Amino acid sequence: MTVKNKVVVKILGQEYTLISDDSREHMQRVSNLVDDKMRELYNSNKKMSTSMVAVLTALNMTDEYLKAVDEQKAIIKRYENPKHEIDVLAEELLKVKETLTEREMATFGIEKENTQLAETLQEYEKTILQLRNQLDDNCRESEEKCKELSTSSVVINELKSRIDLLEQTLNQKESTISELSASLSSAKSELKEFVDTFEENN
DSSP: OOOOEEEEEEETTEEEEEEESSOHHHHHHHHHHHHHHHHHHHHHOTTSOHHHHHHHHHHHHHHHHHHHHHHHHHHHHHHHOHHHHHHHHHHHHHHHHHHHHHHHHHHHHHHHHHHHHHHHHHHHHHHHHHHHHHHHHHHHHHHHOGGGHHHHHHHHHHHHHHHHHHHHHHHHHHHHHHHHHHHHHHHHHHHHHHHHHHHHHO
């Protein structure tokens, strides 16, 4: 036959004798918790009767108990089905990889276009240099041949017009390259920030 433990406890100033299979320490802990809860309610409104305090304490402690049970069930359910969480994480990881691939492709496209524009810019610079040299040659010839001054002046004006046009185009290309460089820098920064955020979350 199991030996019952007996302990006298005091709850809200009233003594109660508890008899249980549990240890005296456990019964004392339970009674102390109930006493604390009832005193907290009683001190908040000393006009309440002992029975009212007891009922409200029971309701509060039952509410806490049920919430703890629900939380425990949620935790158990979560750990009983880890495969679902793994599948969800795998799907999220796949989406992240796809996003990274798209960003890398976009960055590569900007770099390629930037390289092409730089090559075009070099070609324009070579053309402008050639035209300037030709202009200098024509100027020297015009100085040596006064009789052909009129014709040379027309050629010079045409060359100047072509140079002005090419310089305008060159300025436009330089502006485009600057914009693409800024876009490339922003894309790289966004990509790095996205990767850092992803690594922190995992």
